[in-house]
Amino acid sequence: MSRLKTCFGVLASQNRTALIPFLTAGDPHPNQTVDIMHTLVEGGADIIELGIPFSDPMADGPVIQLADERALAHNTSLTDALGMVKEFRKTNTDTPVVLMGYLNPVEVYGYKRFAVDAADVGVDAILTVDLPPEASEEMVRELSDQGLDSIFLIAPTTTDARIKKIVAAGSGYLYYVSVKGVTGSASLDVSAVEARLETIRNSTDLPIAVGFGIKDPVSAKAVGSIADGVVVGSALVNIIAQNQDDKTALLTQVGDFTQSLSDAISA
Amino acid sequence: MSKTPKKPYLDTPDALGNFGPYGGRFVSETLMAALEDLEALYDRLSSDADFIAEFDKDLADYVGRPSPLYYAERWSDKLGGAKIYLKREDLNHTGAHKVNNTIGQALLAKHTGKSRIIAETGAGQHGVATATVAARLGMDCEIFMGAEDIQRQALNVYRMRLLGAKVNSVSSGTKTLKDAMNEAMRDWVTNVDDTFYIIGTVAGPHPYPKLVRDFQCVIGREAKRQCQEQTGGLPDALVACVGGGSNAIGLFHPFLEDDSVELYGVEAGGHGVETGEHAAPLCVGKPGVLHGNRTYLMEDENGQIIPTHSVSAGLDYPGVGPEHSWLKDCGRANYVSINDDEALAAFRELTLVEGILPALESSHALAYAAKLAKTMSKDKIIIVNLSGRGDKDIHTVAKIDGISID
Numbered sequence: 188m189s190r191l192k193t194c195f196g197v198l199a200s201q202n203r204t205a206l207i208p209f210l211t212a213g214d215p216h217p218n219q220t221v222d223i224m225h226t227l228v229e230g231g232a233d234i235i236e237l238g239i240p241f242s243d244p245m246a247d248g249p250v251i252q253l254a255d256e257r258a259l260a261h262n263t264s265l266t267d268a269l270g271m272v273k274e275f276r277k278t279n280t281d282t283p284v285v286l287m288g289y290l291n292p293v294e295v296y297g298y299k300r301f302a303v304d305a306a307d308v309g310v311d312a313i314l315t316v317d318l319p320p321e322a323s324e325e326m327v328r329e330l331s332d333q334g335l336d337s338i339f340l341i342a343p344t345t346t347d348a349r350i351k352k353i354v355a356a357g358s359g360y361l362y363y364v365s366v367k368g369v370t371g372s373a374s375l376d377v378s379a380v381e382a383r384l385e386t387i388r389n390s391t392d393l394p395i396a397v398g399f400g401i402k403d404p405v406s407a408k409a410v411g412s413i414a415d416g417v418v419v420g421s422a423l424v425n426i427i428a429q430n431q432d433d434k435t436a437l438l439t440q441v442g443d444f445t446q447s448l449s450d451a452i453s454a
Numbered sequence: 455m456s457k458t459p460k461k462p463y464l465d466t467p468d469a470l471g472n473f474g475p476y477g478g479r480f481v482s483e484t485l486m487a488a489l490e491d492l493e494a495l496y497d498r499l500s501s502d503a504d505f506i507a508e509f510d511k512d513l514a515d516y517v518g519r520p521s522p523l524y525y526a527e528r529w530s531d532k533l534g535g536a537k538i539y540l541k542r543e544d545l546n547h548t549g550a551h552k553v554n555n556t557i558g559q560a561l562l563a564k565h566t567g568k569s570r571i572i573a574e575t576g577a578g579q580h581g582v583a584t585a586t587v588a589a590r591l592g593m594d595c596e597i598f599m600g601a602e603d604i605q606r607q608a609l610n611v612y613r614m615r616l617l618g619a620k621v622n623s624v625s626s627g628t629k630t631l632k633d634a635m636n637e638a639m640r641d642w643v644t645n646v647d648d649t650f651y652i653i654g655t656v657a658g659p660h661p662y663p664k665l666v667r668d669f670q671c672v673i674g675r676e677a678k679r680q681c682q683e684q685t686g687g688l689p690d691a692l693v694a695c696v697g698g699g700s701n702a703i704g705l706f707h708p709f710l711e712d713d714s715v716e717l718y719g720v721e722a723g724g725h726g727v728e729t730g731e732h733a734a735p736l737c738v739g740k741p742g743v744l745h746g747n748r749t750y751l752m753e754d755e756n757g758q759i760i761p762t763h764s765v766s767a768g769l770d771y772p773g774v775g776p777e778h779s780w781l782k783d784c785g786r787a788n789y790v791s792i793n794d795d796e797a798l799a800a801f802r803e804l805t806l807v808e809g810i811l812p813a814l815e816s817s818h819a820l821a822y823a824a825k826l827a828k829t830m831s832k833d834k835i836i837i838v839n840l841s842g843r844g845d846k847d848i849h850t851v852a853k854i855d856g857i858s859i860d
Contacts, residue, residue: 243632344486345483346490368484
């Protein structure tokens, strides 16, 4: 059974929601990423979304744009990110790792080669922001051949017809984008999200994680009560940015913040 | 599909927006519904007689079409080869070909009922053309422009503000056209319910490359008719500059079936393609995915987009419209590059010899046409798309000359 399936199975049996923090590989420096990943797990992360930096992150707000710039200042590549997962897996074989990013670095790497290498280092799934299900057939097949899941976004604007296409192509979990906007934008409306999740659940049994606009324990708890997973990105990346010059403080702050989110959604 | 057509570059794109392996729709999920709606609207209106009549009337009465096809006799004689004709898009209202497309998209926007228009711009010509149609329709307008381009195109920035548009300076990334497009996409994803995004070139997610092409094809249709009237036949070659490639597609597309007509797209060679400081993805780039479409890009070995350079802000873009990528692979069009200094020389030459001040973008096409003309006999005909006028570039050229005109 895949790590993601096991993870959501265990969480369901304990009636818990997955805490899914996001960080950008190589931010603030490639040699800190693996330590941050372990700290996230110690703080209560159930799944980690590891961002692949891209020069033109069109779907991201300023916080994650800057994280990509910091990572790219050290030339962090997709190859480097795979190396970080390999390093992480030396001591953590349980926590699922989802790579999240834009299509072009994967295109250049080559779909098949990427799927083989990602599976080899212990990646569990891929979320490619700018690859809609219509254009994903080849990528999904290559990933699936290696036992990797393909995670797709569903947005507030997604039509019912599109939801059917997306749930058919997706595996692992679905990622519901709670607001119209880029990452790190306005606060979300929990009741509107709840209504959408109900609609999506009519079409699928896949777990649904919710992201965009969750920035603190209060919003994490609110979303955690209706979703199967809670994704926290910009708020965490902001803490990394604020502590980029102090490795020890960075890990302490990241650990404390993660713990506060974990406590909130478990309470 | 049971067989490959003989001319696979005709009848493009397919239903999914693909030009061979290029094009498509690579955007985040939030925008997919808006693009599907736009596609359905355009499919309906593009064959609607009233819509076509309204577009043609605006092009005639507001833009001032048809634009002349002018025989640059003195310049042709001086070069000593083929006859060069200039398609005078510089004489359009707002001073460039860009307005053909913004008129068309503004009519689409009106049909959507959305109240707000956004656009990206490089040299500012598309921004001006968008602010112009927004003013005419009484719609709110915000333009995204790279901080570096705002510096070198101050005149157009002020024009946009006079037209009532808000100009947002984009300081991320390389602070040029590609970053302006990223920021416009971010705005659109946030305000998709009430905002219509007028993309300025034949790039972006489907259906933009198709609809922008269709609106710009008036250039080639007119040129074909005018050439037949003036010379009794078809031209032998067409030359146009290529940044995103909308003026080039507009000229080329109505001639794709005419095998005798050679097509030349001229990219910005910057300091020279061998220096790496240029904006010539078709000449030396590789296919990849950026801004919603698969196309030739300037990218590094890790798939990161690399900075471009051109003296002309309108060509300073690391990608290109997907139809150009397909025309290149099919061998139907040739893509070449002209360096900054060659373009500047052509800018001065046309101004002195013909009394026409061309945009620095169009000067790339002129420079290549001059080279090409010399290799052709005097009975041959070249049409160059003079896509815009050069008033906006006077500050840039004066600065290069070491003269302050502030």
